[in-house]
Amino acid sequence: MIAFARSLALLAALALPTARASAAPTGDDVVNDVQKFYGGVNQVTALFREYVTYKQFGTTTSSDGKLYLQKPGKMRWDYLEKVKGETRYKRSFISDGTTLWLVEHDKKQVTKKSLAQTVMPVAVSFLYGKGDLKTEFNAALDTSGTYGAKGDRVVKLTPKQPSAQYKTLTLVVASDDGHVRESIIVDSSDNVTHFKFFSPDFKAPIDQKVFEFNRDSARNYRVFDADQAGSAAQQAPAPPPAPAKKP
Numbered sequence: 001m002i003a004f005a006r007s008l009a010l011l012a013a014l015a016l017p018t019a020r021a022s023a024a025p026t027g028d029d030v031v032n033d034v035q036k037f038y039g040g041v042n043q044v045t046a047l048f049r050e051y052v053t054y055k056q057f058g059t060t061t062s063s064d065g066k067l068y069l070q071k072p073g074k075m076r077w078d079y080l081e082k083v084k085g086e087t088r089y090k091r092s093f094i095s096d097g098t099t100l101w102l103v104e105h106d107k108k109q110v111t112k113k114s115l116a117q118t119v120m121p122v123a124v125s126f127l128y129g130k131g132d133l134k135t136e137f138n139a140a141l142d143t144s145g146t147y148g149a150k151g152d153r154v155v156k157l158t159p160k161q162p163s164a165q166y167k168t169l170t171l172v173v174a175s176d177d178g179h180v181r182e183s184i185i186v187d188s189s190d191n192v193t194h195f196k197f198f199s200p201d202f203k204a205p206i207d208q209k210v211f212e213f214n215r216d217s218a219r220n221y222r223v224f225d226a227d228q229a230g231s232a233a234q235q236a237p238a239p240p241p242a243p244a245k246k247p
Contacts, residue, residue, distance in 0.1 A: 027139030030155040033178035034171060035133055044069040046200040050079075055190040067197075073097035073115060074211040094213050101213040109222040110213075136160060137169070147184060147194075148172040164188055 025033075045068050053060040065079040077093040094101040095115065102111040133139070137157035147170060148154045157169040165187065172182035179200060185193045 025141070025153060027141045027155045028134060030141070030153050030171070030173050030178075031133050031137075031139045031157070034155075034173060034180060037178055041202055042071050043206055044200060044202055045204060045206060047198040048077075049196045049198070051192075051194040051196075053192040053194070055192075068206055068210050070206055070211065076210050089217075094211060096211045096213075099213075103213065103218055103221075105218075108218075108220070109224065110218050111224045111226055113226040133157065142170060147182060149181075151175050152181060 045066070047066055048064070050063045050065070051060055052063075063079050063081075065077060067078070068074075068076040073095060074097045075093070075095045078089055079091045080087050081090045082088070088105070090104075090106050092101075092103045094103065098115055100113040100115055102113075104110070137159055140156050140158075142154040142156040144154075146154075153173045153175050155171050155173065157171070159166070159168075167186045167188060167190070168184075170184040170186075171180050172184075173180055181197060183195045183197075187193070
């Protein structure tokens with residue numbers, strides 16, 4: 001369950017815009033821009049690439065996919081893989097605003113979690129216009145040049161209270177409109193999950209079926225209920241930060 005919560009946190013850091021014309025913004029200024037944008041946007045569709053670097057092994061894996069967000073509380077992250085030239089769904093995180101489903105096609109299993117019984121970290125909830133990043137994090141500009149391109153604003157967020165899910169969250173923010181181009185999460189074991197976002201669309205209608213778990217796509221899969229204490233769900237292997245596909 002700890003790893004399942006960690007996966008939620010990893011998925012939590014995606015990105016996109018507002019506007020600011022400050023010549024020398026502070027970390028709080030950048031955070032204000034990002035949060036203002038998410039407070040006003042109702043939906044997002046984007047492509048993403050995820051890089052996960054495991055410190056213990058010194059290895060990095062990459063995954064590609066597509067994400068959908070819609071208020072209140074709806075989201076979908078589809079991780080894709082190519083098999084013999086065919087694109088397939090490997091794993092999906094699906095939320096209809098009430099229930100969160102983790103569908104792992106490669107393992108033929110599904111994990112179900114009630115959002116009402118889940119304390120969503122502010123790193124996720126601010127995407128729905130809730131929570132305050134400045135209340136939860138200390139923000140500082142990152143001028144190291146490690147992330148982002150010329151002209152981007154980079155802000156490093158450090159939790160004010162120790163978190164089992166992440167040590168830091170870094171956002172690469174476009175200077176022209178304030179949208180987040182990249183997000184980088186360093187977890188408690190110093191593993192790094194780096195998301196890059198492409199082709200964001202904030203206006204195109206999203207078919208509501210996207211946020212529904214399609215049971216027909218997971219026939220004969222094992223289903224674990226993460227809310228039932230002592231059930232098999234408690235022993236279910238937690239998903240590593242790897243690719244996924246659309247059920």
